[in-house]
Amino acid sequence: MNLERIPNQTGYLVLTNDGAVIASGGDLENAEHTANIISELVSLADKVPPHKEGYKKLTVTYSDHCYIILLSNKKLYVVKKKLQPVSTSSRAEADQ
Amino acid sequence: MENLCKYLSCCFSCGEDSSSQAIDSNERTHLLVDPVINNTSIQRVHSDDYLPCDSSLPKKTDEQSALNRILQETATNVIDVAALGSHNLEQHEYLERTNYYTAKLSTLAKWSFLKNPPSLLVDIPVPEKVLSASPISSLDLDLMNIAVEKAVNALLDLKLEPGEDLVVPFRIP
Numbered sequence: 001m002n003l004e005r006i007p008n009q010t011g012y013l014v015l016t017n018d019g020a021v022i023a024s025g026g027d028l029e030n031a032e033h034t035a036n037i038i039s040e041l042v043s044l045a046d047k048v049p050p051h052k053e054g055y056k057k058l059t060v061t062y063s064d065h066c067y068i069i070l071l072s073n074k075k076l077y078v079v080k081k082k083l084q085p086v087s088t089s090s091r092a093e094a095d096q
Numbered sequence: 097m098e099n100l101c102k103y104l105s106c107c108f109s110c111g112e113d114s115s116s117q118a119i120d121s122n123e124r125t126h127l128l129v130d131p132v133i134n135n136t137s138i139q140r141v142h143s144d145d146y147l148p149c150d151s152s153l154p155k156k157t158d159e160q161s162a163l164n165r166i167l168q169e170t171a172t173n174v175i176d177v178a179a180l181g182s183h184n185l186e187q188h189e190y191l192e193r194t195n196y197y198t199a200k201l202s203t204l205a206k207w208s209f210l211k212n213p214p215s216l217l218v219d220i221p222v223p224e225k226v227l228s229a230s231p232i233s234s235l236d237l238d239l240m241n242i243a244v245e246k247a248v249n250a251l252l253d254l255k256l257e258p259g260e261d262l263v264v265p266f267r268i269p
Contacts, residue, residue: 006227045216054218056226066231071215072223079227083234 006079010065013078015039027080038069038078 003012004025011027019039024030045058057070061083068079185193220226 003227006224009227042217048216055216056218056220058217059232061232061237068227068231069217070220070223070226071217072220074219077223077227081231083231 003077003079006081008081008084009079010082011080013038013076015076015078017074017076022075028078035078038067039076042069042076 003009003014003023006012009026011029011031012023012025013021013028013031013035014023015021015035015038019035021030021032021035024035028034041060042058057068060067060069064083066081066083068081070077
């Protein structure tokens with residue numbers, strides 16, 4: 001799987017269940033610190049009750065970028081994406 | 097020198113003791129022998145040596161006892177792993193243990209929740225699609241932020257109006 005082909009991505013991480021980095025690239029190349037924070041965040045989120053159905057992805061959003069975290073084949077995939085700045089005109093259009 | 101020999105023989109006998117224990121050792125056996133037991137045996141040897149030397153050679157005794165003391169202190173401070181009886185496993189013992197542990201593990205297999213703790217995220221077979229999807233729209237995000245903000249404000253505004261007196265005197269006659 002090529003994570004570099006994902007549109008608007010600026011970096012990616014693939015982690016094991018216990019937070020070890022398997023692959024990384026872009027902004028997140030060898031980003032062990034980020035990896036630790038994300039695995040802690042995921043284990044914290046696992047404590048949120050109740051979640052019988054489960055969720056496909058977890059997104060951490062900032063004003064200009066976001067982290068998309070998901071679980072696949074017992075590995076955590078983290079992709080950092082650039083957010084398209086929303087211009088005031090398009091927001092006004094959407095509001096109407 | 098005689099003392100050293102005696103001491104060594106004691107050590108050897110200690111080693112024998114632990115190796116005899118090792119015969120029926122299993123995964124719960126302590127690898128290190130209780131240090132208290134070791135200490136008492138060493139001290140006993142020391143006192144045995146000390147008494148005869150004291151009567152025969154008074155001048156040498158000081159030196160001997162000093163040496164003995166050093167020997168004893170060293171012996172109490174050192175954990176001689178080699179003397180504790182090494183667990184030399186034969187090939188068939190390895191196989192026996194492998195089978196035993198495998199059997200133990202297979203009985204645990206039904207407790208699958210131990211292996212898979214509840215997870216917020218579900219395992220997705222093909223992650224590309226979810227990763228390629230456009231992130232949450234800013235409108236949805238704004239909606240969520242506003243809703244959470246309202247909820248927080250509502251919680252902060254929560255007030256209790258006292259209806260009755262908090263302190264009630266007991267009417268003890």
